[in-house]
Amino acid sequence: MLFWFLLLCVQLMLGWIRASELTFELPDNAKQCFYEDISIGTKCTLEFQVVTGGHYDVDCRLEDPDGTVLYKEMKKQYDSFTFTASRNGTFKFCFSNEFSTFTHKTVYFDFQVGDDPPLFPNENGVTALTQMESACVSIHEALKSVIDYQTHFRLRETQGRSRAEDLNTRVAFWSIGEAFILLVVSISQVLLLRSFFSDKKTTTTRVGS
Amino acid sequence: MGYVALESLRMRSARPTGSVQMAAVRMQFTLYLVFLLNIYNSFVSSLYFHIGETEKKCFIEEIPDETMIIGNYRTQLYDKQREEYLPATQGLGMFVEVKDPDEKVILSRQYGSEGRFIFTSHTPGEHQICLHSNSSKFALFAGGMLRVHLDIQVGEHTNNYAEIAAKDKLTELQLRVRQLMEQVDQIQKEQNYQRYREERFRQTSESTNQRVLWWSIVQTLILVAIGFWQMRHLKSFFEAKKLV
Numbered sequence: 321m322l323f324w325f326l327l328l329c330v331q332l333m334l335g336w337i338r339a340s341e342l343t344f345e346l347p348d349n350a351k352q353c354f355y356e357d358i359s360i361g362t363k364c365t366l367e368f369q370v371v372t373g374g375h376y377d378v379d380c381r382l383e384d385p386d387g388t389v390l391y392k393e394m395k396k397q398y399d400s401f402t403f404t405a406s407r408n409g410t411f412k413f414c415f416s417n418e419f420s421t422f423t424h425k426t427v428y429f430d431f432q433v434g435d436d437p438p439l440f441p442n443e444n445g446v447t448a449l450t451q452m453e454s455a456c457v458s459i460h461e462a463l464k465s466v467i468d469y470q471t472h473f474r475l476r477e478t479q480g481r482s483r484a485e486d487l488n489t490r491v492a493f494w495s496i497g498e499a500f501i502l503l504v505v506s507i508s509q510v511l512l513l514r515s516f517f518s519d520k521k522t523t524t525t526r527v528g529s
Numbered sequence: 530m531g532y533v534a535l536e537s538l539r540m541r542s543a544r545p546t547g548s549v550q551m552a553a554v555r556m557q558f559t560l561y562l563v564f565l566l567n568i569y570n571s572f573v574s575s576l577y578f579h580i581g582e583t584e585k586k587c588f589i590e591e592i593p594d595e596t597m598i599i600g601n602y603r604t605q606l607y608d609k610q611r612e613e614y615l616p617a618t619q620g621l622g623m624f625v626e627v628k629d630p631d632e633k634v635i636l637s638r639q640y641g642s643e644g645r646f647i648f649t650s651h652t653p654g655e656h657q658i659c660l661h662s663n664s665s666k667f668a669l670f671a672g673g674m675l676r677v678h679l680d681i682q683v684g685e686h687t688n689n690y691a692e693i694a695a696k697d698k699l700t701e702l703q704l705r706v707r708q709l710m711e712q713v714d715q716i717q718k719e720q721n722y723q724r725y726r727e728e729r730f731r732q733t734s735e736s737t738n739q740r741v742l743w744w745s746i747v748q749t750l751i752l753v754a755i756g757f758w759q760m761r762h763l764k765s766f767f768e769a770k771k772l773v
Binding site: 338340341342343344345352353354355356426431439440450452453456457459460463464466467470473474477478480481484485487488491492495498499502503506509510513514517 | 575576577578579586587588589590591679680681683685690701702704705706708709712713715716719720723726727729730733734736737740741744747748751752755758759762763766767770772
């Protein structure tokens with residue numbers, strides 16, 4: 321029994337393969353870093369997209385445990401970067417909004433480390449899959465890419481929709497504001513003109529223009 | 530991952546069992562192992578970030594309705610003497626707050642230094658998950674940062690296939706098909722949500738259109754009216770002053 325337990329523990333250790341997908345808010349002049357421990361030889365993918373805010377751009381920077389910059393882009397809206405871990409250690413990636421003075425940005429990122437864990441342990445080529453099983457596997461992969469496309473579509477739609485909602489509120493405020501300004505300016509014009517003529521009671525010359 | 534336990538024990542123990550009781554005990558042990566290892570698996574090291582003492586970190590999840598979200602987190606505190614992060618600290622907790630798209634709080638609880646929160650959305654939209662530490666002992670931090678490992682699983686990823694296989698006694702093929710069904714379910718929900726969002730977008734655009742139209746008309750009318758009023762008022766004013 322102990323043997324099986326140890327075997328299972330070993331198998332569990334090998335299963336450090338994850339996909340982390342998060343959407344967070346990046347305030348202006350802020351930088352947010354994320355870290356992940358990766359073992360050597362693992363193929364990783366970092367994908368990010370700016371969802372709302374300003375010109376929808378953000379600085380992104382990916383460093384390996386030695387501090388070598390693997391990926392650095394300034395003011396990028398969307399990108400996908402794949403790399404293979406050259407050594408064991410903590411990899412760090414940062415998103416920076418330091419170039420912006422007052423716009424908050426919402427950033428979505430998807431950091432995939434290794435491949436997705438298989439549903440069963442014997443999928444590593446030990447036993448051959450039946451036709452049904454391999455069909456299931458290919459459908460699963462296709463559905464995964466459908467879900468991925470859906471996510472990116474949703475993010476683009478969110479971008480458009482939040483812009484439209486901003487526009488809507490801005491139009492409302494601006495119209496009320498401008499009506500108010502219009503009234504104030506016209507009334508003060510008249511009052512100002514009146515004040516020019518009320519003071520000079522002694523002048524008899526006609527003020528012509 | 531815990532399905533490994535079930536599969537291995539089933540395949541490898543091909544020798545005939547002595548009695549029914551022994552088989553039952555083994556099955557019980559297997560299931561216990563499955564659940565234990567699954568719980569362990571959920572706390573395996575994942576993505577982490579640093580958070581200050583009073584800092585509140587919020588994450589947004591835009592999800593359709595009736596979608597389950599499971600979040601796992603683990604905190605580590607920096608020990609200045611040993612200059613490393615301690616595995617777990619007593620008395621250090623995190624306060625988790627989840628708000629639904631209408632800004633209503635649907636989950637607001639305090640967990641220990643390691644926690645797992647689960648909630649299901651009832652309205653589609655942007656849910657906000659906020660974390661902040663509840664450390665009352667300021668000395669613990671002393672200007673340092675707290676390391677938080679976070680893992681948020683949404684929708685189909687929350688399913689524990691090992692548990693499902695064990696509970697419903699599914700074969701390999703059946704489990705695969707079940708996984709595909711869950712995935713398709715999630716896609717369908719997302720498509721429905723997409724339809725709802727598109728409708729909202731359309732309504733917003735039409736409202737903007739209406740507002741712009743009305744505003745242009747009203748502005749022109751105000752301008753013309755103001756113009757008339759100004760001229761009439763000034764004319765009467767100058768006539769009173771005997772300048773005209």
